[in-house]
Amino acid sequence: MTAVVAEHDDHHDHHDHGPEKGVLRWIFTTNHKDIGTLYLVFGLIMFFVGGAMALVIRSELFEPGLQFVDPNFFNSMTTMHALVMVFGAVMPAFVGLANWMIPMMIGAPDMALPRMNNMSFWMLVAGVLLLASTLFMEGGAPSGGWTFYPPLVFQNGKSFPFAIFSVHLLGISSIMGAINVIATIFNMRAPGMTLMKMPLFVWTWLITAFLLIAIMPVFAGAVTMLLTDKFFDTSFFDAAGGGDPVLYQHIFWFFGHPEVYVMILPTFGVASTIIPVFARKPLFGYASMVYATGAIAFLSFIVWAHHMFTVGMPVAGELYFMYATMLIAIPTGVKVFNWTATMWKGSMTFETPMLFSIAFVVLFTMGGFTGLMMAVAPVDFQYHDTYFIVAHFHYTLVPASIFILMAAGYFWLPKWTGNMYNEKIGRLHFWLSAVSVNILFFPQHFLGLAGMPRRIPDYAIQFADWNMVSSIGAFIYGFSQLLFVYIVIDTIRGGTGEKVSDEVWEDASKHSLEWTLPSPVPYHTFTTPPERIPTEHF
């Protein structure tokens, strides 16, 4: 596909070249825009792969009884759905946005390490393909949950070592991507672009990149310990050899908790970029947004055991992790208040990106509320491992990260392609998504409170009604996402036919540098640094 219109930027004197022709362009490209596109397209494809898996799950849960799949395949689906969505869809999509937008937002010609950029994308593809190949292996794909808890994970069939090597590849890819983001932000900012003048999307990605570098090696270490336990007779996680299966959970969640913020911090960044543009106001509390992001990132490292309150911890441990977790509500609250204050007394319009962003603020906050409820350790003894938590983290991921990725698509597609998307279909996509996502996930709160455990392929009769409602919502939500694919393709091919201005959105160039560039963006941008830094926020 050609999201990037590859015209030369003819007024440069020096020897300038456009993209290569044909498929080789995409394989060997070191251009941040091409790589961004690759990441975004890959993320979108994986979103549908993971979504198809989710629909297998929701089909089986439509009615009590086992209708379609074997329980073991069901477990593979829950496991693979999570892995594909986290490592294949959401993270790559945000890396794609980072590639496209960070250089343009800080006035840099490209990412700092273009060749490594290419390599990190293709390692991601290799990792995900390796993971997908396990679906066809003897014994099926991993079925012990995306958390790979031992000893259950050892019961996986031939897929076990492949899943682990795939995690290694994904980890290396993420770390390279993160290094690139940090190197770019620290070294390639245009003159005058001080750290505290960077758009918030750049800030959140900078912090996310540090999280990634800190946690991916921990995850790689944990799964490597699994590997040696299985094949080289170590006993890290086996009580019979002096180990402890709970040790794995501690290591995993030391990775796992910051990992969920890897998916949510860039989400915050995009929301903080979009809302001011459509409120026609500067972002409220820019500095406090930056500090809140930093505070959330810091707290994410010291709260991990709230994922395992019922595992058997001393009272002191429970209390510490409860208090620390509750603290997260403060910086998160600051963010929500800031977004609300940004809208306050603005002059709002409600184009599709804004609609998705407002829905994000509301629905993410609901996910935050249930998060606060579960932070309270004693009641988590009821909520833990039920559909209540399934509802919680899907509220913080689907109408949050996914909605914001959609918003970002609508927001920047006109800039990338020079064409306007079809606003009517965009709004239809939004309303279908916003309503169905609630039909899908809201009843899961009821199911969890009523006592339905997560990760079960079949359930007692009293859970039947809400499961059916939830499944209906899932199908509406899943299929309405095809509208997005249609809109993206349509926009690339010309969209409404209306050529957009450089700014695209009214006064957008006051907010960030990318809107000062021509639309569509040339293949090479900011070969000379911009003269003026938008100073809306401070």
Next chain:
Amino acid sequence: MKKTKQLLACLVLMALGLGTAHADYTLNLMKGVTQLSNELYDLHMLILWICVFIGIAVFGTMFYSIYHHRKSKGHKAEQFHENTTVEIIWTIIPTLILVGMAIPATKAVIDLDKVQDSEMSIKVTGKQWYWEYEYLDNGVHFESHLDEASEKTHRVSSMDPHNVANYLLNVDKPLVVPVGKKIRFLFTAADVIHSWWVPDLGWKKDANPGFINEAWTSVDKPGTYRGQCTELCGRDHGFMPVVVVAMEQDQYDAWVKATLDKQNQKPDLSDQTRNTLMAKGESVYLKNCVACHQIDGNGISGWFPALRGSEKVTGNMDQLIGFIQAGTSKMPAFKKLPDDELAELITYIRNAPALGNNVGDEIQPNKITPKWDDDE
């Protein structure tokens, strides 16, 4: 305004959930039948209401702004972007609310942990995929499997779960406890991690292989309380329910006596008719074998071998007995299976039409000679 309506609908739904909490099992957390579960329920409701009120305040402000501060109404954007006082206020107020929540929460954490001074102890072992209960004070000891009706129904797609009472939430032998007594539970697991949960008792606790976890309860009201395993433990994770029956002390004492008598009884090794052997054999099969070898005897390709047409099953009877008693690296050793059940099982697996085998023979309980030497 559509958005407002949507929010209103959500709030109404939530309010509905709260209003009918007592009547409707499917919307809210249940209060449960212990002091602890009531304390946790109150804490749950407190935080839920706090969230609802914060939600109304924040979303209310936001929707007021969305309604009034829009360009289509000609509202001009103001350009303020900072207000230190406001920012300090909305940092301090949430902090105070959190402190207010942390106080009752801390008390509940400490209450959950009060396993001391218990009057009796029960050891619970999670196994793939059933629970084993051991009463440490009186020696009662049994396994608790998913009941036969649910077991069959979830494995045969033509059977309708709606016809099964307490589908997937019923067991063959429930855990029986006396009311009003402080009971300490000790949790461990034999294979992978399981988690034992009865919502009416107010908590769940993980059962970790090689380690022991503790928890306690004191049930206020006689009754039957149902729950499930909540930690993913493999293929049949959804099929290992927990059922606790609480009864008055005298009934409980009678139950203990009856259970102990039965437990100490020598198995009845007298001859049975072929039909009885087959019928009982099916029960033994459903309880011990079906999870791996499946209801049709086909096993699971790549995981568990088929019994259908298997040379090991239909071949030499003595070798089969030895095989079942000894187990393999993958299959547990069934050396504790009493001779009568073993005879029933063997007759069943060699002849059951459901498994596609038809050797045409049978074995009586007294014909089983021990193939397993305990000293080995």
